[in-house]
Amino acid sequence: xxxxxxxxxxxxxxxxxxxxxxxxxxxxxxxxxxxxxxxxxxxxxxxxxxxxxxxxxxxxxxxxxxxxxxxxxxxxxxxxxxxxxxxxxxxxxxxxxxxxxxxxxxxxxxxxxxxxxxxxxxxxxxxxxxxxxxxxxxxxxxxxxxxxxxxxxxxxxxxxxxxxxxxxxxxxxxxxxxxxxxxxxxxxxxxxxxxxxxxxxxxxxxxxxxxxxxxxxxxxxxxxxxxxxxxxxxxxxxxxxxxxxxxxxxxxxxxxxxxxxxxxxxxxxxxxxxxxxxxxxxxxxxxxxxxxxxxxxxxxxxxxxxxxxxxxxxxx
Amino acid sequence: xxxxxxxxxxxxxxxxxxxxxxxxxxxxxxxxxxxxxxxxxxxxxxxxxxxxxxxxxxxxxxxxxxxxxxxxxxxxxxxxxxxxxxxxxxxxxxxxxxxxxxxxxxxxxxxxxxxxxxxxxxxxxxxxxxxxxxxxxxxxxxxxxxxxxxxxxxxxxxxxxxxxxxxxxxxxxxxxxxxxxxxxxxxxxxxxxxxxxxxxxxxxxxxxxxxxxxxxxxxxxxxxxxxxxxxxxxxxxxxxxxxxxxxxxxxxxxxx
Numbered sequence: 001x002x003x004x005x006x007x008x009x010x011x012x013x014x015x016x017x018x019x020x021x022x023x024x025x026x027x028x029x030x031x032x033x034x035x036x037x038x039x040x041x042x043x044x045x046x047x048x049x050x051x052x053x054x055x056x057x058x059x060x061x062x063x064x065x066x067x068x069x070x071x072x073x074x075x076x077x078x079x080x081x082x083x084x085x086x087x088x089x090x091x092x093x094x095x096x097x098x099x100x101x102x103x104x105x106x107x108x109x110x111x112x113x114x115x116x117x118x119x120x121x122x123x124x125x126x127x128x129x130x131x132x133x134x135x136x137x138x139x140x141x142x143x144x145x146x147x148x149x150x151x152x153x154x155x156x157x158x159x160x161x162x163x164x165x166x167x168x169x170x171x172x173x174x175x176x177x178x179x180x181x182x183x184x185x186x187x188x189x190x191x192x193x194x195x196x197x198x199x200x201x202x203x204x205x206x207x208x209x210x211x212x213x214x215x216x217x218x219x220x221x222x223x224x225x226x227x228x229x230x231x232x233x234x235x236x237x238x239x240x241x242x243x244x245x246x247x248x249x250x251x252x253x254x255x256x257x258x259x260x261x262x263x264x265x266x267x268x269x270x271x272x273x274x275x276x277x278x279x280x281x282x283x284x285x286x287x288x289x290x291x292x293x294x295x296x297x298x299x300x301x302x303x304x305x306x307x308x309x310x311x312x313x314x315x316x
Numbered sequence: 317x318x319x320x321x322x323x324x325x326x327x328x329x330x331x332x333x334x335x336x337x338x339x340x341x342x343x344x345x346x347x348x349x350x351x352x353x354x355x356x357x358x359x360x361x362x363x364x365x366x367x368x369x370x371x372x373x374x375x376x377x378x379x380x381x382x383x384x385x386x387x388x389x390x391x392x393x394x395x396x397x398x399x400x401x402x403x404x405x406x407x408x409x410x411x412x413x414x415x416x417x418x419x420x421x422x423x424x425x426x427x428x429x430x431x432x433x434x435x436x437x438x439x440x441x442x443x444x445x446x447x448x449x450x451x452x453x454x455x456x457x458x459x460x461x462x463x464x465x466x467x468x469x470x471x472x473x474x475x476x477x478x479x480x481x482x483x484x485x486x487x488x489x490x491x492x493x494x495x496x497x498x499x500x501x502x503x504x505x506x507x508x509x510x511x512x513x514x515x516x517x518x519x520x521x522x523x524x525x526x527x528x529x530x531x532x533x534x535x536x537x538x539x540x541x542x543x544x545x546x547x548x549x550x551x552x553x554x555x556x557x558x559x560x561x562x563x564x565x566x567x568x569x570x571x572x
Binding site for chain 1: 388389390393394398399408417418419421423425428430432433434435472475476479
């Protein structure tokens with residue numbers, strides 16, 4: 001609804017596209033950093049979409065993990081190695097699980113929604129750590145990947161998965177933006193402000209929460225697939241509460257004014273983490289924590305509120 | 317002719333407390349029906365049951381001949397009954413025009429689209445027109461939560477009217493509004509509602525406002541209707557004078 005914010009958003013998406021495409025000729029480490037950040041950033045985007053409805057998911061790692069494990073299991077156990085097919089399969093499975101779970105989730109708000117999302121994710125964690133066939137706590141590796149029948153090895157594998165990441169990230173960002181400006185997105189956002197009024201205007205708040213929950217899961221599942229393809233490994237940590245907490249943290253730090261914000265937020269987090277680890281291998285968490293604290297104190301409405309300020313309260 | 321709303325033997329209890337008992341009412345299209353009664357008499361319970369906020373313990377509610385008893389609020393709104401609230405229900409962090417656009421979007425799309433943009437030129441025009449009708453045109457870019465009480469109430473009603481309902485229920489439209497603002501606000505409000513041909517049912521404590529705007533009154537006392545008739549008849553009814561106007565006068569005197 002805020003046309004100024006949306007036109008700035010368009011510029012940010014274009015900027016993101018330029019950076020991602022330019023990184024095709026960047027050093028491997030930089031491309032890998034971008035690939036991992038953007039994959040995880042998609043999950044933070046899923047969290048942010050729900051935050052715009054006033055819902056905080058402390059268990060978004062559930063769909064991140066489902067996406068990643070679906071792709072990995074298909075590649076290892078079913079011999080489906082095509083990266084596009086794996087991306088589609090992981091996303092669809094995450095969406096289907098969210099569609100079913102959504103019938104329960106849509107009835108809850110506030111802390112109950114947050115705790116229930118956490119509970120569902122920890123159930124999957126419990127199952128995965130007990131599943132020896134899936135490597136238990138160690139998880140398992142994805143060895144072979146292909147694209148259109150061509151086997152992918154070495155740098156070709158990284159370039160192919162990175163290119164897929166670019167396409168998926170830009171598609172997700174544009175789809176999210178479209179959704180937020182659509183009738184469903186606009187009315188869903190009104191739920192945060194007054195669910196009673198939404199119902200008395202003739203719309204089902206539960207249905208709109210369900211829509212958003214499934215969309216967030218689709219995007220998070222896709223993020224999980226891309227992450228699994230990038231590092232060639234999946235493990236139960238993907239669904240552990242601390243992983244989900246990181247997505248919430250990034251979404252909060254980035255703010256909800258732009259669909260690009262969570263992606264950039266995740267990239268900044270990874271960069272700070274990388275340098276903190278290089279600078280102080282044993283106490284890097286102190287540096288990371290200090291930076292996060294500074295952001296909370298000095299930019300309470302999120303990093304993006306600096307470049308995309310909103311002229312009203314309570315929207316971050 | 318089928319009444320727009322027909323209520324048969326409606327009852328609502330909360331444990332041992334009877335909030336509504338043996339309510340039978342026929343409301344004709346185009347009426348302006350005032351509801352009066354002391355606090356706790358069952359007025360809001362009556363409105364809440366019609367609009368689906370509260371399921372009745374027993375009885376039937378017919379709207380345009382169709383049974384709507386126990387329907388969800390959104391279903392009832394879609395069928396043509398809208399309401400405003402004692403405490404204005406708006407989207408406080410959105411601007412006034414954004415509030416209106418949300419209402420118009422829901423009114424225009426029975427099934428909301430996840431792809432089609434919500435804000436179109438036509439909708440913005442319609443929103444401006446609606447705000448103009450309710451005297452809110454100058455405030456369209458203000459954050460709704462910062463409006464004065466009277467304007468919030470008008471916005472609440474304007475949003476409820478976006479679906480062009482056949483029946484509009486107003487729960488104390490002037491509560492929280494200053495005495496100076498009240499009369500002017502009701503003039504404006506009733507003018508806008510009558511223009512649309514909507515049947516109006518409104519709860520009100522101010523007998524001057526009731527006398528000025530209602531052409532029929534229902535008086536509630538302890539969950540029952542003790543008087544139903546023209547404004548003059550009901551306001552002159554001895555029971556109403558004892559149980560409603562007397563208490564109201566005492567309350568007014570207490571406030572003075």
